[in-house]
Amino acid sequence: MSDIVEKTLTALPGLFLQHQAAGGSGVPRVSVSSRLGSLIRSITALTSKHEEEKLIQQELANLKATVSAPGTTLDLQSTNLVEVCMALTIVSQIFPREMIPAVLPLIEEKLQHSKEIIRRKAVQALYKFHLIAPNQVQHIHVKFRKALCDRDVGVMAASLHIYLRMIKENPSAYKDLTGSFVTILKQVVGGKLPVDFNYHSVPAPWLQIQLLRILGLLGKDDPRTSELTYDVLDESLRRAELSHNITYAILFECVHTIYTIYPKPELLEKAARCIGKFVLSPKINLKYLGLKALTYVIQQDPNLALQHQMTIIECLDHPDPIIKRETLELLYRITNAQNVSVIVQKMLEYLQQSKEEYIIISLVGKIAELAEKYAPDNEWFIQTMNAVFSVGGDVMHPDIPNNFLRLLAEGFDDENEDKQLRLYAVQSYLSLLEIENAFYPQRFLQVMSWVLGEYSYLLDKGTPEMVLTKLYRLLMNKSTTSETKTWIMAAVTKLTPQALSSKTVEKIIQEFSVSLDTCMRQHAFELKHLQENVELMKNLFLVDKSCEDLVVDASLSFLDGFVAEGLDQGAAPYKPHHQRQEEKLSQGKVLNFEPYGLSFSSNMSSSGYTGRQSPAGISLSSDVSGNSAETGQKETNSLKLEGVKKLWGKEGYLPKKENKAKNNPELQPVPQDSTLMENVDQMMIKKEQSQALHHSEEEAEKQRLASTLFVGLGSESAVSLLGKTDTVSHKFRRKSKVNDTKNRKVTSAHNINCSSFSPLSNAPYEDNNHLNNFQDKGDTGLKKCSLGSEFLESSLKSDSLTELDLVENLSVCNLSPSSLFEDNSMEIFHPPQPTLSSSATEISLTSSLLEELNEHVHSDLVELCNNEMITVSSCKIWKDDSLLLVWMVANKSNLELKSMNLEITSTENFKILEHPGFSFPVIEAESTTSIQHCVQMEKPFTEEGLSGYVKYQMEEDPCIQLEFSLTISLLDFIRPMKICTEDFGKLWLSSGNDVKQNVKMPDSQANLPFALKTLQQKLRLHIVDIIGNEGILACQLLPSIPCLLHLRAYAGIVALWFRSSCSTLPDYLLYQCQKVLEES
């Protein structure tokens, strides 16, 4: 603290002078400067450190208040240039989010200021706003563009920061600006800027770097945009004369951009040559930069690694750790099945020297990944993983041991191979545990104990007793944590059926049934009881069945009878935790005068028994009993309501509420597409060593190292051996065969359970099966219109799926009769119609489709892109639980289109629930097909482009690709939330994140009903209640983030007050509300 004070004191004279000067220019500042004086005086008068701290804290609080509030606003309105300038600087550094609406108009005004410095600082302030509350500056995007085109370089450069950020979030929305950025960069590179922007005679280097980054983002995966940038990138490469460090910085960025955008061979070649200059430079900083660039580049062109292999070898033994580290990073990207062991060895060597936690975490992760992908044999794999666990210990990512165990458990295609691997693991762990006084990290011990518990049966010699002794020793070790002990205990439990009447087990039980650790004591007792029932234990702990799930009745339906009995005898129904809490809350407000429900207990018991016969019924009844309190409460609720009505009957209020209570919205679960994206190999390198490799005659050892490191990277004769490498690389790839095995083996597991527990329901399993069926169908192509009975059944069973089926069938079969959808639920049984005559298909299809979905709100059909052959248009359907996108591809030509393919680029913000790609073999001439995608939001965003392309082939011509993009806004995921006033109150109290704002409305319309209607219609908010001049509304962001709005109208002003559990939602909705209310 005193250090800060010291600094403050040194700075004070300067500040003092400034304030006096400002005061002199006509603004009354006496109060401020005198306060400053008194502060200095009081600090010098202080005696203790404690007092000093107190004083400074108080002063800080005062300062905060002055800075954040009217002070800056006043300064912004000042006519004094310096004051405005300083105020803007402050605004762009620290500013409270809530104050933005207040100062935004002032800042916007400053964008027109005649002085460049003010305009520049205003743009910087807007950048700050964009950082902290992007939604509030959404409407001034036009002004950003103006700033970009400003006649002053500084203002333009300031706007680039905003653009870089926005483009990073959503590149597709700013493609049209590519031309402008290219022109600017051309001018900068061409030396058109004033000389004072030069740094060591390089024109505005940091500006160039910024522009190169933007171009890289825009051109990524986009050949058309990239095309525009090739020229200027070429020029940048050419112009950068290697005289100064800063040109290397620009070149590095340039190379990065060239390798990020859609590739152009010529340019790549030039960039690669450029990298040579870096890598070969004697200057260490440049060498580092070169290695980093090489790391980017090598992913596209592994041959470059060959060119620089000698340098890479040298860098591998470099004394500077960061160079070594960067080299390892590079090697990691060129790893293949042939060089994996050398590279991993180098990585492990580095790990042994490094103590830095972050480095260990990242390197250990990489080693584990490489080992899993390319391991040459079992022995090596286990040994490497042992090293990983020993070094990574307890800092590594928990996924590593989890993945490893799953890999062991799930195995690969070859049964025999699996056994070998497991056996080797068991043997190696046993020998590790043999060593006296060896210390292993806890995670490693956990892995060991799991593997020993599962697979020590594979050992030929040695009894379970021997393994148990080792585990016992671990259990008794003082340094073993209680978490690890639980793992070990589980292993012991698994081994017990194989070693009946083992002394060690007895010892463990004895030892731990008096343990102070309650968890261990529990396990010991469980083990003891299990040991008494050998038959059950053997069935429970099957050998080598770790992948199969035991089917247990999680709903505890076998307790139904017991529960019903209890209820009959007047016991209080079970209430889940959240419900108890809710009741506590509501009890605080209202006294419950109702006697405890008499009617429902008999009701309950009957329903509890009725469903017993069928397996489906069991789960149903258990559902009822599980939530018995809820149903019970509903009933008492309605009772209460009646009483209320009699007592305080309020017109127009209660009937509505009753309605709402009845149609309690229940969100249907949407079936998730479980098609796992296969782990795409990052490395596309698998090529065979080229014989044309000619090594320069250097030290033999390095040569040897090089040949081992760079084996498998080469240019020629790749095809013949590609297949071979491939199989090797797949060796340790994870496989998800859990589902299959579950289906096959579940019966046996089921039987076992039946013997030990009373009636079990297999309903959950059946559900699962249906879902699988459905998904299988989905995968194999939805064209199969001859629907098997099984398929029908499955689609019938699950309501939510039916609709989707329908939609998919519809889209594939080119159905035209608009009558088809009159009865929604029945149509699925109709045999599909043959493809129809081409006339007027589009319209009929459109109309039929929309008719079907008429119950949902939808947008108009918007044309996205077209050419002379096809038109792609789309419409959004705002379904209750998701956003449905319908794409229509119309073939306008009189030719047949082949291998039609519509692909949506996936982004991290959305989850697209069907296959992102969709292909039809053929579209008939002059006909239309439609595809639907169900979109769910993953991460909140304000606006995001969804891009994709349509590919088709006409006769024998090459494929034609047509790109399109569609903007999706957060508003597409906002749905009304139908709740009653009471729930609203509860939710209101429990939500944080307040946002309040007054909105002016045109006088004639400033009444509440109008405002409410506007919000209901345009934003799909649900009106919960209207009381006097106040209204409450509710909506939810899919899947289920509620946002509440309280609205009060008076004197031409509408006061909006939002609350939500999500912090960004209120801001966004406020902006939208403001927009619709002001527009109306």
Place this chain on the structure above:
Amino acid sequence: MIKFFLMVNKQGQTRLSRYYEHVEINKRTILEADVIKTCLTRSKEQCSFIEYKDFKLIYRQYAALFIVVGINDTENEMAVYEFIHNFVEVLDMYFSRVSELDIMFNLDKVHIILDEMVLNGCIVETNKARILAPLLILDKMAES
């Protein structure tokens, strides 16, 4: 993004620190001490970039004073390295042959200069004349 900007002398005394990401006050002291220790152990032949925790340090030494900048992986190391030099050139221009003492006794001005150049972790101005313009106006007002 630039995470912080430090000026520390060989004795480990912090002359200036500016954070662009929230770091608790007591953690700052620890970080600064650790950072300077890391920088001091490095020789001239070693790289000016250091991997530190989950980010990188870029440092440059001027006489007994180290300037250390913490950056994340979106930043271009060399561009930041040269930016440090640009900053020193601006100081040199303003103080005419800048020394550690200038920085100690004109901390407010150094801060004003730095704030003109870096804002919210971004390099916003590198044109020397423009960086110094507001400060020169303030000086002129103080004189009159």
